[in-house]
Amino acid sequence: MRFRYSTAKDGKPVKKAVVYTPEEHGIPLSNVDDDAIRIVERLKASGFDTYIVGGAVRDLILGKKPKDFDIASEASPPRIKRIFRNSRIIGNRFRLVHVYAGNKIFEVSTFRSLKGGNTGNAFGTIEEDVLRRDFTVNSLFYDPQRQLVVDFVGGMKDIGKKRIRSIIPLDTIFTDDPVRMIRAVKYGAATGFKLPFSLRWRIRRDSSLLTQISPSRLTEEIVKIIHSAQAARIVGDLETLGLYSYLQPNASKLARENSGFRERYLRDLAAARDADGGDQQPGRAMSSLIRAFLEDTVDWSLGDSQENYYSAFMGARRFVLPMNPPRLELDHAVRLVFAEHGLTVKRARFPIRSRPLRGEGDRSRPGEAGKQEPGKPPLGAAPLGEAPLGEAPLGAAPLGEATKKRRRRKRRRASVPEGGPGDIGEE
Numbered sequence: 410m411r412f413r414y415s416t417a418k419d420g421k422p423v424k425k426a427v428v429y430t431p432e433e434h435g436i437p438l439s440n441v442d443d444d445a446i447r448i449v450e451r452l453k454a455s456g457f458d459t460y461i462v463g464g465a466v467r468d469l470i471l472g473k474k475p476k477d478f479d480i481a482s483e484a485s486p487p488r489i490k491r492i493f494r495n496s497r498i499i500g501n502r503f504r505l506v507h508v509y510a511g512n513k514i515f516e517v518s519t520f521r522s523l524k525g526g527n528t529g530n531a532f533g534t535i536e537e538d539v540l541r542r543d544f545t546v547n548s549l550f551y552d553p554q555r556q557l558v559v560d561f562v563g564g565m566k567d568i569g570k571k572r573i574r575s576i577i578p579l580d581t582i583f584t585d586d587p588v589r590m591i592r593a594v595k596y597g598a599a600t601g602f603k604l605p606f607s608l609r610w611r612i613r614r615d616s617s618l619l620t621q622i623s624p625s626r627l628t629e630e631i632v633k634i635i636h637s638a639q640a641a642r643i644v645g646d647l648e649t650l651g652l653y654s655y656l657q658p659n660a661s662k663l664a665r666e667n668s669g670f671r672e673r674y675l676r677d678l679a680a681a682r683d684a685d686g687g688d689q690q691p692g693r694a695m696s697s698l699i700r701a702f703l704e705d706t707v708d709w710s711l712g713d714s715q716e717n718y719y720s721a722f723m724g725a726r727r728f729v730l731p732m733n734p735p736r737l738e739l740d741h742a743v744r745l746v747f748a749e750h751g752l753t754v755k756r757a758r759f760p761i762r763s764r765p766l767r768g769e770g771d772r773s774r775p776g777e778a779g780k781q782e783p784g785k786p787p788l789g790a791a792p793l794g795e796a797p798l799g800e801a802p803l804g805a806a807p808l809g810e811a812t813k814k815r816r817r818r819k820r821r822r823a824s825v826p827e828g829g830p831g832d833i834g835e836e
């Protein structure tokens with residue numbers, strides 16, 4: 410174990426962080442994505458202190474192979490953009506850079522300061538950046554080049570003690586960003602770590618703050634949950650702490666009223682991933698949110714007609730509100746459930762894409778997500794009875810040729826980064 414020092418005003422050295430060697434943190438370099446290593450190396454070679462951060466480091470220490478790698482650097486977004494040809498600055502207020510490598514996307518953010526609180530956007534130092542992160546298990550910095558873990562807040566000890574501890578003071582952590590309540594429960598369930606009583610108490614007290622969160626941020630969280638290996642456990646814990654009704658109000662209500670539905674729903678979530686632990690089959694994870702509902706509402710005797718499929722699709726879409734899932738993923742999910750009944754529906758002729766629900770498309774960073782009025786129910790969380798299956802589609806009017814062309818062009822522009830997809834480009 411080594412220490413990182415800084416110098417106090419009186420010239421004396423002050424211990425800033427604990428630095429763990431490979432023998433101590435035990436991260437096998439083979440579990441670290443090669444492109445993530447290359448991105449860190451390139452930024453460091455350009456003179457910018459850079460680390461792999463967040464959930465990836467947590468998972469690596471726990472011996473898991475992370476799904477995605479977030480990177481944090483001293484370099485500003487325009488600087489990062491200039492260093493990587495295949496990259497794009499995203500976000501309006503909270504600007505960060507997406508670096509593209511093959512079909513992978515790496516999120517590279519710039520160290521932020523505490524100016525403007527823990528959701529502000531001013532750039533800062535690594536010491537300030539760490540204090541804005543939610544929980545100690547998510548606050549470790551990993552330098553893959555020197556294979557060192559830098560720990561400013563005792564995250565390694567907390568991993569050893571199997572506990573989720575907040576970095577941001579308890580009286581503001583959830584009022585500043587209510588999504589952290591979902592995150593706390595998610596990390597607790599996914600790692601098997603304990604949430605201290607004080608954290609659970611706050612969550613129960615502050616749960617209604619989630620009504621302020623935009624559908625796009627809620628969608629991002631639920632998509633992450635269903636793609637995780639512990640979806641059933643996370644949803645069970647969210648329900649116990651009174652949070653699931655804000656994520657999936659319709660399912661939560663049905664589960665509370667009908668124990669059979671609850672059992673099937675949680676069983677589907679437990680099976681959301683393939684037998685090999687992955688979720689390669691398109692729509693599989695999403696199908697776990699809607700299978701129990703479709704089983705109860707679709708008239709399977711109507712077969713594989715497009716009308717039957719379409720009303721099931723629209724019913725599912727309303728069922729998962731306020732979540733606004735990617736159209737294609739929901740389409741795959743509904744088809745999957747139909748296929749389980751031996752029904753193969755032909756590709757739809759009608760335009761399934763309907764106008765985006767309010768809040769779709771906003772950046773999902775604390776402090777800038779589209780907000781609802783406090784105290785109002787989540788957007789679109791209409792009781793199921795008000796939106797019967799087969800009702801007129803939400804804004805699914807046929808599109809004109811010009812509109813179609815414009816949208817195609819826009820989609821093409823949005824999906825290909827400057828310089829085109831491919832390897833990480835040199836400056």
Ligand code: ATP
Nearest residue numbers: 463464465479541542543547548586588589633775
């Ligand atoms: P996973 O991706 O597995 O859900 P993660 O920890 O990587 O977990 P991300 O949403 O990818 O979560 O965020 C990366 C890191 O950014 C987090 O580990 C945390 O340090 C920080 N972070 C993200 N969202 C917040 C937030 N709302 N409040 C404070 N810190 C956050």
Ligand code: MG
Nearest residue numbers: 463464477479
């Ligand atoms: Mg992550």
